[in-house]
Structure formats: structure tokens, C-alpha cells
Amino acid sequence: MKLYYSPTSPFARKVLAVSIVTGLRDRIDLVEASPHPIDRDVSIVGSNPLAKVPTLVTSDGQAIFDSRVIAEYLDAKSVAARVIPQDDELRWKALTLQALGDGILDAALLIRYELTARPEGFRWPLWQERQFDKILSALDALESGHSFTEQTVDIGTITLGSALGYLDLRFPDFIWRDGRPNLNTWFTTYSRNDFLLRTAAPAPKAA
Ligand SMILES: N[C@@H](CCC(=O)N[C@@H](CS)C(=O)NCC(=O)O)C(=O)O
Structure with missing residues (x-):
């Protein structure tokens, strides 16, 4: 199988982590792509007209996303x-x-693209604020209401681990841990799983 991915994509991280847990990682060859909402990576388009990662191509040539x-x-x-x-x-x-984890990521990516892909004069602070509100509400709901433990390994916790990792990667000044001790403790322990350690994004290069 072939996986179009990017090392910083949290959605790609999620499926790579799943491939490790399901014992299929060795059967997947990685193809590094450069997904971007404006400058589409045409190398992905043949398999996924949306030009997004992750996109998997199975050994019999079937393209599978998202x-x-x-x-x-x-x-x-x-x-x-x-x-x-x-x-x-x-x-x-x-x-x-x-x-919920995917929703946190959708909002985080919209903010990221607003900050990095949209020309400065077209940015709308209220847009970013409202996307952050979604993330904050989701984190608050998880803090007070979650019913999983550090030992729960399933598609829900893997997605949440990827989402919190992405917040740390792209929004290091966003101190989501403050006031959310349960989520913080869960993530600190859960991040030690090899499927998250092995799929972590490389540290951003110094400017
Ligand atoms: N719902 C999709 C989201 C995938 C996604 O947005 N991937 C980003 C990279 S993290 C991407 O390919 N962006 C390029 C674009 O928006 O055109 C999934 O779960 O795979």
C-alpha cells in the first residue's frame, strides 16, 4: 500500500498511528506530499481529486480517503x-x-490556513476567534465529561492524541492545559504510546 502523507499533517498522523496499532505499518510505503489549500499538490490529484492527505492507495490500486x-x-x-x-x-x-477530535483539527487547520495561506489584508480576526471557540468548547467538554482512560486505545483516543499534538505543534502559545488537569494528565500519559511517539511531527525549524 502507498500512503500520501505529510510529516506535519495531524490527519496523516492519525492514520499512521492506526497502521501501527493494527499491525499494518510495514505494509505501507510513505509518499511525502505537500498539501496546500491554494497551491494544490497535483501529485495527489490522480488518487484523490481533493488533493488532500492522507490518501491511501491499496495494493490493488484502489484509492481510499479521507x-x-x-x-x-x-x-x-x-x-x-x-x-x-x-x-x-x-x-x-x-x-x-x-x-470531536477531527472537529478540533478542522477548526485548527482553518485558523492555520487563515494565518499562513490567506494574504494579511484579507484575514478576519473574528473568524479565527470563532474557530478557537469551537476548540475551547470541545476541550472543556472533554475535560468535564470524557469517559476514556489512558489505557483506552481506539480510533477516538488516537484522533484526540493527534489533535492535541497538533495544537502543541502549531499553536505553542495556546495554553490549553491550564484549567484542564484531567485532559493534561491523560495526554501526558497517552503521548508515551509508541504509536504516537513514532508518528510525531518533526520539531519546527528555527527561523
Ligand atoms: N477530512 C480530511 C481532512 C484532511 C485534510 O484537511 N488534510 C490537510 C492536511 S492536514 C490537507 O490535505 N490540506 C490541503 C487542502 O486543504 O487542500 C481527513 O480526515 O483526512
Whole structure:
């Protein structure tokens, strides 16, 4: 299999982590791409007209995207642990947590693109603020209401781990840990899992 990815993409990190947990990492060759909302990477377009990563091409040539579908594909082909629980209650919890983690990432990427891809004169601070509000509400809900532990490894917690890692990578001044001790403790412990250690983005280069 071939995976179009970028080392800093949190969605790609999520599926790479899933490939490790499901025991399929060795069967995947990485193809580094440069996804960008304005300067599309045309090398991805042949497999994914949206030109986004992650995009998986299976050994029989089928293109599979986006990260949720790839995660489901890898889970179905798993030769080790599954990431989508079979038990009904756990399944909906895990998939909903995945949706929340993806939502944090969608908002974070919109802010990132606003700051890096949109010309300065066209930026709208209220837009960024409202995207941050979504992230804050999600983190608050997780702080007070989450029902997973450091030992829970499924598509929900893997997505959340990737999302919090991306906030640390791209928004180092955003101190989300303050006032959220439960989430902080969970992430500190959960980040020590090899599937997150092995998929961490390289540290940003000094300017
Ligand atoms: N819903 C998609 C989101 C993927 C996504 O937005 N990837 C970013 C990189 S992290 C991308 O390819 N951006 C390029 C673009 O927006 O055109 C998924 O879950 O895979």
C-alpha cells in the first residue's frame, strides 16, 4: 500500500498511528506530499481529486480517503489490535470522540490556513476567534465529561492524541492545559504510546 502523507499533517498522523496499532505499518510505503489549500499538490490529484492527505492507495490500486475511511479500512484489515470497537456502546463512543477530535483539527487547520495561506489584508480576526471557540468548547467538554482512560486505545483516543499534538505543534502559545488537569494528565500519559511517539511531527525549524 502507498500512503500520501505529510510529516506535519495531524490527519496523516492519525492514520499512521492506526497502521501501527493494527499491525499494518510495514505494509505501507510513505509518499511525502505537500498539501496546500491554494497551491494544490497535483501529485495527489490522480488518487484523490481533493488533493488532500492522507490518501491511501491499496495494493490493488484502489484509492481510499479521507482519514476516517482509511482508519476503517485498516481496522478491517487488522492483523493485530482493532481500533474501532465491536461492542455497540464503545463503538459509538469511539466514533463520536473521533468526530470531536477531527472537529478540533478542522477548526485548527482553518485558523492555520487563515494565518499562513490567506494574504494579511484579507484575514478576519473574528473568524479565527470563532474557530478557537469551537476548540475551547470541545476541550472543556472533554475535560468535564470524557469517559476514556489512558489505557483506552481506539480510533477516538488516537484522533484526540493527534489533535492535541497538533495544537502543541502549531499553536505553542495556546495554553490549553491550564484549567484542564484531567485532559493534561491523560495526554501526558497517552503521548508515551509508541504509536504516537513514532508518528510525531518533526520539531519546527528555527527561523
Ligand atoms: N477530512 C480530511 C481532512 C484532511 C485534510 O484537511 N488534510 C490537510 C492536511 S492536514 C490537507 O490535505 N490540506 C490541503 C487542502 O486543504 O487542500 C481527513 O480526515 O483526512
